[in-house]
Amino acid sequence: MRTAGQMRKSLVTNEGKQAQPVSNLRSNKLPDYRVYILSRGQRLWCVVFGGVLFYMMGYLFYQNAVLSFLFAFGGFIVPRFWREHLLNRRRATLNLHFKQALYSLSSSLSAGRSVENSFRDAVDDLLMLDPGAQNDLIFELRVIVSRLEFGEPIEAALQDFARRAGLEDITNFADVFTTCKRNGGDLVEVIRRTSTVIGEKLDIQQEISVMIAQKKFESKALLISPFLLLLFMNMTSADYMESMHNSAAGLVISTFALFALGGCFWWITKMMDIKV
Structure with a gap:
């Protein structure tokens, strides 16, 4: 069995362009879609952006440069949230493209083509839907085809992809495909039913996303409104707000308000994170 580096060298298009995954592919191994590794530039950008944002929030509440600077260290937690966002988006895109590949x-198996040729055709079909695209699934399909050319069983290639993807739909498909391939079964019917089930599941997820989209917007507006109100008060009634910035009781109240807003943000995020 050849290494991942050798497989990547063989995944070259007719125009001489090497197929690449979307992001963060190590030079000596295939990507693991269960994790997302931010680049050094991405981490630095997140820390700087988060630090500026936290500094502005701190200064808005405290009107004190020292306290605001200490509050700016909260920017170091931003990369974690950004990494989770990118990971979820990448996995959702991979699942959607997998549905299209199914x-x-x-269609190819129904037309009488072999399993190996069907996987090759799937790459061309995905490129027809999005010409010039080099997404994760196209890369993985090319890896599978490349492994087949070196005599590796397709079941092993699919199981390896399912393990690295960590998605329920892909894992179930790989298990059913392996069972049918080894013990005999109607692959055409299995793939057809699997694509139908996954398509219905994605449709339900999209319907839920549409239903809660307005609520997500309203929750963001509610979270931003206290900061806008405080900014308005500081700009129009600075004397009235002076006691909040220059007294111990005011600092305590401001700190409590910040932690309360942070708790609201966490609670709303958990409530809106609906998984089917």
Whole structure:
């Protein structure tokens, strides 16, 4: 079995362009879609952006440069949230493209093509949907085809992809495919039913996303409104707000308000994180 570096060298298009994954592919191993590794530039950007944002929030509440500077250290937690956002987006995109690939596989197998040729056709079909695209699934399909050319069983290639993807739909498909391939079964019907189930599941997820989109916007507006109100008060009634910035009781109240807003942000995020 060849190394990942050798496989990547063989994944070259007719135009001579090497297929690349979307992001963060190590030079000596295939990507793991269960984790997302930010680049040094991305981490630095997140820390700087988060630090400026936290400094502005601190200065808005305290009107004190020293306290605001200490509060700016909260920017170091921003990379974690950004990494989680990118990971979820990448996995959702991979799942959507996998659904499209299943439709292509089902059509090719129904037309009487072999399993190996069906996977090759799936790459071309995905490129027809998005010409010039080099997404994660196209890369993985090319890896599978490349492994087949070196005599590796397709079941092993699919199981390795399912393990690295860590997605329920892909894992279930790989398990069913392996069972049918080894013990005999109607692959055409299995792939057709699997693509139908995954398509219905994604449709339900999209419907739920549309239903809660307005609530997400309202929650963001509610979280921003206290800061806008405080900014308005500081600009129009500075004398009235002076006691909040120059007294111990005012600092305590401001700190409590900040932690309360942070708790509200965490609570709303958990409430809106609906997984099907």
